[in-house]
Amino acid sequence: MLLSTATATAATDHAPAPWQFGRDSNPFVAAGGLPFAPPTTRADGGWHLDAVLAASNTEIGISRGDEQLRYDMEIHELRLAVSHSFGERWVARASTALVRFDQGFLDGFVEDFHRIFGFDNGDRGRLPGNGHTIRYSDSEGHAVELARARSGLAPLLLDLAWRAPGEGSEWLLGGTLKIPTSHVSPLIDDRATDLSLWTALQSTSATRWRWGARAGVWFRGEGDLLDGRRKDQVPFVDGVLGFQITPQWDVAAQYQWHGAPYDSAISLLRSAGTLTLSSAWHADSGWSLRAGLVEDLPARHAQDVTFFVGLSR
Secondary structure, three states: OOOOOOOOOOOOOEOOOOOOOOOOOOHHHHOOOOOOOOOOOOOOOOEEEEEEEEEEEEEEEEEEOOEEEEEEEEEEEEEEEEEEEEOOOEEEEEEEEEEEEEOOOOHHHHHHHHHHOOOOOOOOOOOOOOOOEEEEEOOOOOEEEEOOOEEEEOOEEEEEEEEEEOOOEEEEEEEEEEEOOOOOOOOOOOOOOEEEEEEEEEEOEOOOEEEEEEEEEEEOOOOOOOHHHEOOEEEEEEEEEEEEEEOOEEEEEEEEEEOOOEOOOOHHHOOEEEEEEEEEEEOOOOOEEEEEEEEEOOOOOOOOEEEEEEEEO
16 A cells, blocks of 8 residues: 655645555555545646555465465555646546565564564464465465566556535545556456546645545456456445644544455455555655555454655655
8 A cells, every 4th residue: 555645835725635645555456446545636737746665564374264375475566646637626647556576675674573562473484485475275266376576567547536626625526447557467467447436525725634535436347366256346435634743744644444355254355454654744845755654454454564655746
């Protein structure tokens, strides 16, 4: 999951909610078309750029009935997004990313962090193998495996939203189209064409507290990733709350939830929630630098932890 923020300036009262440009980075979800947070709107109708570098680490083994899942992988992602407002009513965004699956570098850090604070390490350090494997199988013949380092282009996501500005807030009615881009692995791009429809309400006034909320439905096309277990419709909701500590510095928390994308007893393939905590520094030039982390809540339903840093303007 990764980031975006509205640039804070003294020249305008238009200050949209500090949506984090992220989502569940579990590849069984991220290979499809689950939308990112709503695109950022600008009062001047100009272009908005997001560049995000993220590392997501998970080590888990689950067996439920006839299903088995082993997920021991670190995923690195460099995501770029470009947004543009058209007059007072429309905003569009295009986004894609370079993704790499490999052994990574966060295992030791995460395990030491858990030990220091007395947290359970779960399956970390207990799973056999080379440290970068994702493998699912069941008795019906559904299977997927990625057992070595892989890189590829993530799906292209196109957002279009209609705005209804109000006094201190605005409604957004939007859709997100997912277009396949890569044949490298179904865990990078599931090769389905998806459409999501959503509505959001967010603050726009330049006060210290900023907020946003969204609800929608993800409609899934036929693809290459566990297609026999795929659910055709998946609901999702998002919420963000930010506080402007100074004109140059803010903090934000965002919670995102989605329904089960698969008919499965494995928690990682069912409904999931992720909590994003971040802080941003806003330069007078209009650039913003945001860094933070994403945790799975509840545990074992999404990626274990994601660290990210991003630049936006």
